[in-house]
Amino acid sequence: MFTGISIHTVFVLDQEEAIDFYVGKLGFEVVEDVDLGFMRWLTVSAPGKPDRRIHLEVPGPPSHSDETAAAVRDLLTKGALGATIFTTDDCRGTFKRLSDLGVEFTEEPTEQPYGIDCALRDPFGNHIRITQPTA
């Protein structure tokens, strides 16, 4: 039986810029940041929740061919690589705090059947949704 989801990849174009955004602005924590030589293994999680990590990966050789990496980067910057949803206990407060930091929102906090949520882009084009579930 599976017991959970531990890590999934979010493609980024630059890991330093990704840290500035995911850690510096969103307030996530770096869980692992290891220079393996062939790659920089970089994962982040919500504060105090290292069991559920996002691997911030730069597409490129040798993992991807140049052509494949270019295709991934193209889709990423067009906003076509899907969405990630984070939960919060204060959607409106988070929206205000991140707006003041210049984060690019695509949707303001809105009441939904399942709670309150809003949406934003990371610097590269990934879509991120922030949900405050109905208590």
Next chain:
Amino acid sequence: MKSATEDQNRRLLRARDAMDRGFTRPLDVPALARIALMSPAHFSRQFRATFGETPHRYLQRRRIERACAKLRDTDASVTEIALEVGFDSLGTFSRTFTSLIGRSPTRYRAEATPLRAPVCFVKAWTRPTDAV
């Protein structure tokens, strides 16, 4: 780090996001072009090359997608919804709706059921394609 195309993609995406946010307002190509840091004529061409449709078409699909959600989830009248999603007249709304969805707004409402998924997915996956 970014190639010229990737940088342009990201600027066009920023303009498309602005259209998504302000979909009730009239299409303002010069304003969108400023967000994308290009001339209006270049913006319209590059938007089409990048996303496969004109800004006008994207906005229409966005508005009709929202109209579908309001028809499904609210009791507002069709006329109210037409105005709420940015159309000036019921006639233009009904024609656009029917050509994209293949059914009238009234019939769509009668046949619709609530969709249980986070809004960004509903929004992206219920955006109508070409005329049925």
